[in-house]
Amino acid sequence: MLIGQLPEKGKGFSFDYARLGKHFAAAVRFLEAGEFAALPVGKHEIDGENVFVLMQEYTQQEKEPGFEAHDRYADIQLILRGSERFRWGKGVPGPLNGDFREVTQVENAVEFTLWENQFVIFLPGEAHAPGLPEKGPAVCRKAVVKVLCETK
Numbered sequence: 001m002l003i004g005q006l007p008e009k010g011k012g013f014s015f016d017y018a019r020l021g022k023h024f025a026a027a028v029r030f031l032e033a034g035e036f037a038a039l040p041v042g043k044h045e046i047d048g049e050n051v052f053v054l055m056q057e058y059t060q061q062e063k064e065p066g067f068e069a070h071d072r073y074a075d076i077q078l079i080l081r082g083s084e085r086f087r088w089g090k091g092v093p094g095p096l097n098g099d100f101r102e103v104t105q106v107e108n109a110v111e112f113t114l115w116e117n118q119f120v121i122f123l124p125g126e127a128h129a130p131g132l133p134e135k136g137p138a139v140c141r142k143a144v145v146k147v148l149c150e151t152k
Helices: 024-033
Strands: 002-005 042-047 051-060 067-069 073-081 083-097 100-115 118-122 127-132 138-148
Touching (some): 024 042, 024 138, 073 083, 073 100, 100 118
Antiparallel strands (some): 002 118, 042 051, 067 127, 073 118
């Protein structure tokens, strides 16, 4: 898991996230361009199925979070409006459904909050629980950039 913040418009990231894998360069270019406002809710291709973004807007509800993990894709979850609490930990992965696994028996989870223009990168296999409000039900708009990672 990595946490970061978008650079100022016209500037690049201070860390070279493209070193994380060959498809991260396209994701970094998309994030640095910052053209999120024009994208409606839904899926938008950046580099075919190698890199795409899921634009989301929803009202968060207080709930016990369900943990998930992915086998092939990293998630870059960027908060565009509002805030969101996340949990991250290690647990027992369930059966694979597409690129999604429900994770149970998570112990010693870490909880953190992201605000506008902050993002978290969850790599394949990392259990995470997104979608939790900071204080009561709240609207959140975010971009979830899915980045295909190398498979052995």
